[in-house]
Amino acid sequence: MKYPLLEPGATIGITASSSGVKPELHDLLHQTSNRLRTQGFNVIYGDTVWNQHKSTSAPALVRASEFNEMMLDDDINIIIPPWGGELLIEILEYVDFEHIPMKWILGYSDISLLLLAITLKTGIATAHGTNVMDLRGEFSDPTTAMWLPTLSTRTGEAIRQHSSLNYQKEWNFNDPSPSIFHLTEPTFWKIISQASVNIQGRLLGGCIDVIRHVIGTPYGDVQYFQQTYIHNEPILWYLENCELSTTDLRRTLVQMKLAGWFEHCSGIMFGRSEANQPFDGYTVEDVYTELSNELKLPIIYDIDCGHLPPQNTLINGAWAEVHVEADGTASVTQYFRP
Structure with missing residues (x-):
């Protein structure tokens, strides 16, 4: 198994591999990026994030291409989609599994399909947990907040989490x-x-x-x-x-x-x-x-x-x-x- 490592000051790539965000909810995206930047992160949004039409952010090949580009972009250190959706399965045949780098992908719901496929095919660890939209609050509860120390754990080390209250x-x-x-x-x-x-x-x-x-x-x-x-x-x-x-x-x-x-x-x-x-x-x-x-x-x-x-x-x-x-x-x- 191979484990990515999240370093301080990382750049988060936000791409909508399943559902995007409708215009009336774009303010939530701005809240999210503002909050993450106050915590020392840089944020890069993909074009897919700002759209939602007939259950997806974009056609499957467009979603997969943006994901592949962000994965291969050395300036992006972790990918966190805005949230899940319905039709992520459409992009699997277009994902460049042969060139998946050591980079965390964090999410759940429909995104968990991409996470599982990557780990099964490449032996690279992926992270099942919060989506990026739920990181826009003034603070995170203790359970959600563990995403950061967990993804900052080095190979050979261990980290303990507890059940929520x-x-x-x-x-x-x-x-x-x-x-x-x-x-x-x-x-x-x-x-x-x-x-x-x-x-x-x-x-x-x-x-x-x-x-x-x-x-x-x-x-x-x-x-x-x-x-x-x-x-x-x-x-x-x-x-x-x-x-x-x-x-x-x-x-x-x-x-x-x-x-x-x-x-x-x-x-x-x-x-x-x-x-x-x-x-x-x-x-x-x-x-x-x-x-x-x-x-x-x-x-x-x-x-x-x-x-x-x-x-x-x-x-x-x-x-x-x-x-x-x-x-x-x-x-x-x-x-x-x-």
Whole structure:
């Protein structure tokens, strides 16, 4: 595994590989760049960021070309898209995977598909965490703020993050928060069939809604990644559900199992989700219990990951030790080891 390094005074490239920003929201972009510059960063916006039409910022080839250009631009040190979207999968065939440099890419939601594909194909670590729009506040909550020290961790070093105290259940745009999020609900990491748990493994994951679509493609070859880059060390999956129904979540997890994604796996972690509603009495806890019994693996859920912020910054490819206590508190220690 290879890990980029974020240095002080870095230049952030903002490109919309999925959805861009409509004109009525451009002020949020200006707020974001102003805030980042006060923190010592430089900011470069791509042309795609300022547009949004029919579910994307631009045609797939345009989005991919801008991403490739920013990745190869030595003056840009990290890429953080404005947010996710719907159709990032369209750009994968145009991404220049053969010339991916050592540069952090940070994001979640639809962006997690790009993150996973890059790590699987190149062995370069990518960062699942906050989008750039959520860094425009006067300050960041302690969980979100860990993106910076995490991406500043050097190869061979380790960094520990903790579960949040509270999470945001819903957006309240009529009452803006200095830290962007309204963290009102107590956080409690849960475990299937155990009181506490310790799990170790190489982190991989993302938004299950989108990463499932590369199963069986050149962009989702988990076995190649295991054999080539982590030498068959166990994988610790983290997954978050944005919009799948409970039954569709179950179908997708079965597909992942049948495709071999859970071979050499040490455990699975699931983020909080508003989509986890019962279907005909069938609950998401039923899904997790069935999967745990089938795979004989520990399953942790309601972790700080996904569309109910805040989020831990999870590094695809890093070795992680996850400890969850019976009281719902947790720690994630990530080792940036080759």
